Amino acid sequence: MTKPNTSKWTKYKLLRKSSKLRVNLPETAWLRESSFWRLIKKYGEVIIKPTGSYGGHGVIRIKKMDSSIYEVQDGATKKNFTQHSQLNAYIKKQASKNNIIQQRIPLATVNDRPFDLRVMVQRRLNSPWEVTGKLAKVAGKGYIVTNIRLSSGKVVSVEQVLKNSMLKKMRANDLLSQLDKVALHAAQKLSPYYPWVRTMGIDMALDKDGNVWIIEVNFIPMLELFLKLKDKSMFHKMKSFGKTKPRNK
Structure with missing residues (x-):
């Protein structure tokens, strides 16, 4: 099998092969x-x-x-x-x-600012994928992108953003469960093509109706984003899976 490149377009085409x-x-x-x-x-x-x-x-x-x-x-x-x-x-x-x-996905919002989610999926050698962390990125005022550096946005816990968003009437546990399910399936779908990858940062979104979307998958995500959360336990768990080369994101 030819080694695929890691562009957004290639990963999208590979994910599209899954009917699920x-x-x-x-x-x-x-x-x-x-x-x-x-x-x-x-x-x-x-x-x-x-x-x-x-x-x-x-x-x-x-x-x-x-x-x-x-x-x-x-x-x-x-x-x-x-x-x-x-x-x-x-x-x-x-x-x-x-x-x-x-x-363009009509992203759910907090105080009229769109947010998306970073879901970390990792595996140890010869072990199954597991979700090791989740956070929410809220766009800065007037921006459409949630990237913290570009939009002066902020990082908050997923639980906090769901509680304060228009999705608060929906069951948070159901939304979190669906995010995990889709993220794990994406990792399982991509891993045969990229067998050396053991950490994926999956950028996901919830639209205004609570539907789950995959925006893109990063193979060298910046774990330090999780240090912006009050609870550092997810960061320490992710680091335990092995060192990841840093990349500015």
Whole structure:
């Protein structure tokens, strides 16, 4: 078997092979003018991001405001396109950067700020995968990305974010159980293609209806994010699985 690369696009295609996981994957395509118009017409809002970058860099949101206005948000900066020709030129420029386009998930929010989740899945040699930690990343004011450095967001416990979000009426235990189930299945699906990987940081999301989504899977996640939680026990547990090369994320 040819060794696959570790790009977002490749991992998405591998996860899509699982009929169980398809419902948890936002529709994603390689960015072209044709794929952009197909997805923006279908969903009204899309995310464009580099297939090889990490940490939220280069993530752009495009939203159809009405029949002739498209809002483009890059970081905290927003601008409108009213001419299809201008937007096509912009998309062509982004496509030249090896970007993918993805259905925008209507993320659950806390105080009107979107949040997503980092679920850590690890295994010891010849042992099954297990979930070793979870945290929530809340976007900074005015940002669409939850990356802490880019958006000045914050890290909180998953229990805290569920309690304070619009999802508080749902049973937290059910949501947590579903997150674990999907994360473990994703790790099990990817591991045959990447047998050397023993730690995965799976970025996941809950939409406003409590559905679970896989945003992307990182093979060299920054464990130190978990030091921002009051409870350090998850961090120490993850470190016990072996040292992971640090990476800025």
